[in-house]
Amino acid sequence: MRLICLLMLLAFFNTGATKENHATRESSVETKSRFAMLDDVRLLANGLLHLGQSLREFVQKTKSEIKDIFQKLNVFDHSFYQLSVVTSEIKEEEEELKKTTSLLKTKNEEIKNLSLEINTKVNGILQERSGLKTKVGGMEEKLSGLTKSVISPEQLLEITAFKAVIEAQEKNIQTLMSTVQEQQEQLKHQSKRIKSLEEKLSYENFQETAEKPERSNPRAPSLFEYPTNMSSNTSTDTYDFPMDCHDVFNRGARISGVYSIKPNQSDPFNVYCELTADGGSTVIQRRQDGSVNFDQTWEKYENGFGDLESEFWLGLKKIYTIAIQNDTILQIQLEDWKGEKRSIKYSFTLEGPSSQYTIHLRQVSGDLPNAMANHTGMKFSTKDYDNDNDDDFNCAQNYTGGWWFNACGDTNLNGKYMQVRPKGPADRRSGIYWKPERGNAYSIKSTKLIVHHATKADSSFH
Structure with a gap:
């Protein structure tokens, strides 16, 4: 009986010791686990801190870049406005240039037509002149034949008057020819001026020409001498x-x-x-x-x-x-x-x-x-x-x-x-x-x- 009680007491102590050892082991594992979690939290906190600093630097850098972009946009807007103003002025000048060019072309065509008409008239006058010369030659032959025969005074007067008329017509034709030639020269000169003006107008950028020196004309009357044309x-x-x-x-x-x-x-x-x-x-x-x-x-x-x-x-x-x-x-x-x-x-x-x-x-x-x-x-x-x-x-x-x-x-x-x-x-x-x-x-x-x-x-x- 005593032996049985002693065995039961030993068994009880063994059971208590086992439970105590088991509790001790569990508390040690829990302590280690807590330390491990604190290390992870610290690492995570450091990572988040670095991430926050990086984000802050990124935000500041982004703000600076956005500010630069806005400044460049303002400069671009101002440049675009100036460009639009210059473009509108260029368009106005281009429209005026087109109008002037079309007008000059019309005038040039009119001058060409007039020149052709004058040439036609000149050719007609030349033909008439040659015909008149032929007639005058025939009349001179007739006159020379008539002088050999007996001619009445009335016929002589009529022939003389007719010859004077022919000479006057010849002079008129020569005057008309010189006038026509002068007109042709003027038309040529005017055509050259129009062509020169067209070349100037077609030039893209007008350049300011240097001032002409004062023209010295020895024949022009001075401001301080008396005129010679006072009648x-x-x-x-x-x-x-x-x-x-x-x-x-x-x-x-x-x-x-x-x-x-x-x-x-x-x-x-x-x-x-x-x-x-x-x-x-x-x-x-x-x-x-x-x-x-x-x-x-x-x-x-x-x-x-x-x-x-x-x-x-x-x-x-x-x-x-x-x-x-x-x-x-x-x-x-x-x-x-x-x-x-x-x-x-x-x-x-x-x-x-x-x-x-x-x-x-x-x-x-x-x-x-x-x-x-x-x-x-x-x-x-x-x-x-x-x-x-x-x-x-x-x-x-x-x-x-x-x-x-x-x-x-x-x-x-x-x-x-x-x-x-x-x-x-x-x-x-x-x-x-x-x-x-x-x-x-x-x-x-x-x-x-x-x-x-x-x-x-x-x-x-x-």
Whole structure:
């Protein structure tokens, strides 16, 4: 009995020890498992941290790249806008070029047809001439035969008259032939000019040509010498000069040209008088081909320069002596590069040298928009005598030529002459231009300024 109890007690202790050992082993495995999980969490945390930093760097880099892309897009938009503006200007110039080219082609065809017609007429005239020569030869033979026989005086007179008629016809034919030849030469010259102009128009980019030097024509009358074409019916006394071109007209002259006048008891000087059925006008400025350089000094603009038969500026002193005699009208006549001609008239007064030739204008008529409204009351300015009402900018020096500038203003008819039509606003502004305060700017091909007495029609304009 005691043995049985002892065995049961040993078995109990063995069972407890086994359970204790088993519990100890389980706690050791659980501790190891927890440490392993912490290591994995740390590795995962480090990986996530590195991933976050990489993502942050990637986001910052992406933001910088997006910012650069937006800046490039802005530059592209601005460039595209400028390109569209230039493209529209090129399209406008191309349309005008096409119109001008088609017009020139039409004119060239007309000239060719006219030349063919003239050649046909010339051939007909030559045939008639040869026929007339044959007839004259036959008549001469008949005359020689008749002279051998007895001829009555009446027949001799008739034959002589007939011969005179034939000689007159021969002279008329020769005159007609010379006229036809001159016309053919003119047509050839005009055809060459049209072809040259077509070549210039077909050139893609117009290049600004150099200014032509002032043309020296020894036969053209100077501004300071007396004209040689004054007829005796314009004055009874060699020193009795007319006061102006209106006085030249009243004395009987009817042909436009250079005359000597003596206004307001000044020294006599030459002017170009434009004489029409209505009277005489004095031309004070003319631009037509760029043969004279208008970028001159104050002294030149005061005394005058150029060629009275071509391009010239009469001179402020002379214009002043003409303008103070009567109520004077200033007429400005302009022609643009499309061949359109317009004009405008002003009631015109000019102050003397002491006020730097201040101009006063009031529009009285015309089909040209008023671009001189901003210039009235202004003093005359040149590159060496700045009166342009702008302290920081010399308009005459930058835009060339002398004019009544008002902070440069809306027009300059003494600017640089362009040999070809200006392409853009900047080119138009640097040449001869006319731009009213409200309206389109005109690029001018030729100009003419004339002064004459005010008439009742001018004074009745409102």
